[in-house]
Amino acid sequence: MSKAWDAIVVGGGAAGLFCAGVAGQLGKKVLVLDHAPVLGEKIRISGGGRCNFTNVHSSPANFLSLNPHFVKSALARYPSKEFIKLVTAHGINYHEKHQGQLFCDDSAKQIIEMLFSECAKGKVTIRNPVSVQAIAHEGEHWLLHTSEGAEKTKTVVMATGGLPVPAIGATAYSLDIAKQFGLEVVEPRPALVPLSFTAETFGNLNELAGLSVPVRIASGSKGHRYGACRFNEDLLLTHKGLSGPAVLQASSYWVEGEPIHIDWLGAIERPGGFNCDELFNNEENHLKLTETILASVLPQRLAKAFAEQRNLMGRKWAEVSKKDRQALKELITNWSVKPAGTLGWKKAEVMLGGVDTKELDGQTMMSRKLPGLYFIGECVDVTGHLGGHNFQWAWASGYACAQAL
Missing domain, CATH: 2.40.30.10 (Translation factors)
Incomplete structure (x- = not known):
């Protein structure tokens, strides 16, 4: 086992990669683990292959949660204009469609490449395909047992998304971990679905x-x-x-x-x-x-x-x-x-429900019961309207978590 990481992010999707990149650039030693052979598949297929990466009008009114106020802090600290600045800095051309929706002119792959580039800037280590078989809390550290051995870390960030599109490897792993440690989970169901x-x-x-x-x-x-x-x-x-x-x-x-x-x-x-x-x-x-x-x-x-x-x-x-x-x-x-x-999980774009927001600190995304355990992105009981809001939640929750790390 190597020396302890500052953070291990479980899940290399939108929220996980973005959080890892920001935390790495803030000086943290970060490891990203994902079971998929290819990362960012949900980003790649989104928006008809052009990725509706945010919405210029994204606000708390565009989100569903048992606690509608939960999103306010993260969205205020990392609004859509900040992500647009990042996209622009990477030279990605985009256009606005219906009701403030922003899409890449060229390809969703540009957003994936941008996230990898940000991780590289932060010297983030990414390993995939690697499955996490168990997570345990031992004293001040967390121990992750993976298909490639054990890893020790000060903090764990769960960013495995939700259940939609099982064909690209979607799982309920973040919800399973929440339940393992006694956190309440709002029953998930398909959303943005025919x-x-x-x-x-x-x-x-x-x-x-x-x-x-x-x-x-x-x-x-x-x-x-x-x-x-x-x-x-x-x-x-x-x-x-x-x-x-x-x-x-x-x-x-x-x-x-x-x-x-x-x-x-x-x-x-x-x-x-x-x-x-x-x-x-x-x-x-x-x-x-x-x-x-x-x-x-x-x-x-x-x-x-x-x-x-x-x-x-x-x-x-x-x-x-x-x-x-x-x-x-x-x-x-x-x-x-x-x-x-x-039409179920195969046709759903996102998941409704997830880790109950009353279990998390809205400013940091950390579990109130278990310091050092964070949940970000789609696995949290926060679901956006159609039109780029769910990606904006991935960026905002990832940013809030990275700042806390």
Whole structure:
């Protein structure tokens, strides 16, 4: 066994590599261990291969946690503008997409290379593939038993991420270690994940698959674990159910057995605004077919599906009673439907739940019960909205931890 390390970071993903690089440059002797043959795979596949590495508007309001205040300290000390400075210093060109999301112009691999470069500056030792078989606390030190022997360290940083994308080696190891040492864990479940529907609930999915529609979506409620949400985003109809940014956002708040609510006209952008009442009450439409009127604001296939659902296909607007018009309007502007479930960990982008924040110091990410044991990134009960916020949490929590080290 070599001389004790100042810190061993278990997990060489976004949070782990960033934390190690910062701590190394602050003069700490740091070792990173990871079981994967290739590091940074989740970064590489993110954002369609271009990595949505942060969001210019990232703030505590963009995160879900049982303690919504927990993120404030770390985000304030390392806001998105600081990471943008680092990206710029490494000569990585980027662009802003929808709602403040920043992506690499070229490739997500540039972010991985940048993290390796920062680790190299801090003389960080990286070993992979190496599996950590056991972690024990002995006096003032921690002992890690690995597939390549034992390592002693003053501090351990758990940064193994969450359960999404098992195909690239995702595990619940950080949560297992938390439980081993008596720390509370908020039950994990898939987040930012498509929702599935039964044929009875939504029988014409196959006909509508591939349609993308801007909607306003609502999910959850004030009494639930993470409260309620409302988003204006694009929704994608698929063969299995609903996906797209709107549904991924709503999935983090959705509770099994409860409905989500969709206003199919709520996110329409038109010069001078869009007036739903005008559409349904305009008598100039009286000779037009119902599906034709709906197709003026919705994709034709969707307009037809809604008209069919209310048995109004082929009927002129003048033939539709006020009661039926109102029912159609309610169907389209407040469509309430119960998902059968999510598409699970294989399709989830992040994990909801994790190490309970009440167990950790929000300024340092260290366990309150066990000095020297830290948890950062996705394994903590902090989950960001879609759009670069989860990466920002990786950088901010990693930075807070590195400063404490």
